[in-house]
Amino acid sequence: MAVVTTRQLLESGVHFGHQTRRWNPKMRRFIFTERNGIYIIDLQQSLTYIDSAYAFVKDVVSRGGQVMFVGTKKQAQETIAEQATRVGMPFVNQRWLGGMLTNFQTVIKRVQRLKELEGMDFDDVAGSGFTKKELLGFRREMEKLEKTLGGIRDMGKTPQAVWIVDTNKEHLAVDEARKLKIPVIGILDTNCDPDLVDFAIPGNDDAIRSVALLTRVLADAVAEGLVARSGAQGGGAAEATAGTTEPMPDWERELLGAAPDAAPAEVAPVEAGSAEPADDAAPVPASEQPAEAAVEAEAAADAQVDVEQQDDQPVAN
Template sequence: MAVVTMRELLESGVHFGHQTRRWNPKMKRFIFTERNGIYIIDLLQSLSYIDRAYEFVKETVAHGGTVMFVGTKKQAQQAIAEQAARVGMPYVNQRWLGGMLTNFSTVHKRLQRLKELEQIDFEDVAASGLTKKELLVLSREKAKLEKTLGGIRDMQKVPSAVWIVDTKKEHIAVGEARKLNIPVVAILDTNCDPDEVDYKIPGNDDAIRSVTLLTRVIADAVAEGLIARSGAAQAKEGEKPAGEPLPEWERELLERSEEKPAEEQVAAPAESTEATAEQG
């Protein structure tokens, strides 16, 4: 089943680029035609690039990685927050603070401060041991931190990849990710620089419907990766209920198979060998 259909892309206006006077010549290969002074993006290419980005995000998450969602422009704020929260990923949808990636140790200290402030009961003045004025100051500090850092509240380290809506507006985020060799997955409108993006999706980064659709697709890839990660974890635990030890003979077989090359292990009966070969 396709990740997204051509009809969905068309209905969401993913094909509409910028005015022809506002473009980056490097985007020429992604442009299908021009209509009424507007560049039209080649959606056949978009579909192909979406599949590639989807697979990358899915595999990244399946192997334990995280994807940070970034989009601070008005058209992206709601979709970024909703889709990232849906799959439990960090996000920035208000303002990108310089150093959010390159100086994460300092940002992490601010996150710890936010968690400290969350422990205060601002309604109970007597129990807090603080004056109303002091509580008001702390309450404002908490609100400010929540607005700028609330989306990355539980982030313990820099992400494995970033999803970015509008690479021109989020150029600081793009620069920090590239400096740390963090793969950038992003929508490429006709005024963007494709060289800055590792996993590009040619498309409209200004229309709400386009941004929402493509951000949902990336979140779906994260969700599929999480399911694969969960399945792999369960497979490692084996079919036996957690906490039930393996019989000694099973443990011995496992240890032998891990320690010795296949050629050195005792040959199994012919039927078992054939079955094993078929499974392999």
């Protein structure tokens, strides 16, 4: 079953390419036709490539990998941050810093600096040991680092795959990923080079709705991978109960804090007479019978003493 329909692609404008004078001849095989000076992308091929990329991302995440979301153009910034945050993946949506992958150890030091600045109280001038001017400089430094590195603050190592919107604009990210042999999944418009990516998705990388749809589909693949990873860690008990409840919609999953789709086992209600021993209950062992007889005799003696005490009390006139 396809993860997205042709109607959804059409409604989002995924089929619109660039003007015929702005194209890459290597994209010829993905072009369906030309209309009013604009290339039309073959959506049947797009569906096939989407399914392939979806399966790859799901497999990578299910084995514990991370997928970095990259899109710094204005049409992609909000969607990249929203979808990556939804599935707990790192992202870059403002500016790609050179060496963000190839010089990752230096980038990590800047992330640590960001966390140090976030721990400072900029309003406590007296207790901080710094002047107001110094604290203002620290605040501006923190805001700058947050803007560029906030999306990768929890990324402890280089990702196992990279999702890129507009491979032409993000050529630095593509080059670094290829240098480290990190698989690249990207939206390819008619002016892109398909040889630079490992998993190409022919489509419109300029329209907001197109970028939002394709990025959401990839985030859903990450979500499916997280479900599979969580299920594998849960062991056989989770597998036995899997599928007993209706799965959550892809866009609604909050997977990082939620267990896989499994319902807790229901406790059978206790009937009123269930506390009584069954007719075929095992007999009391002989070694325990004397102890039970002694307890019964002691209880009978206590009851006899209570009766005698009541008889000795005078009756009121």
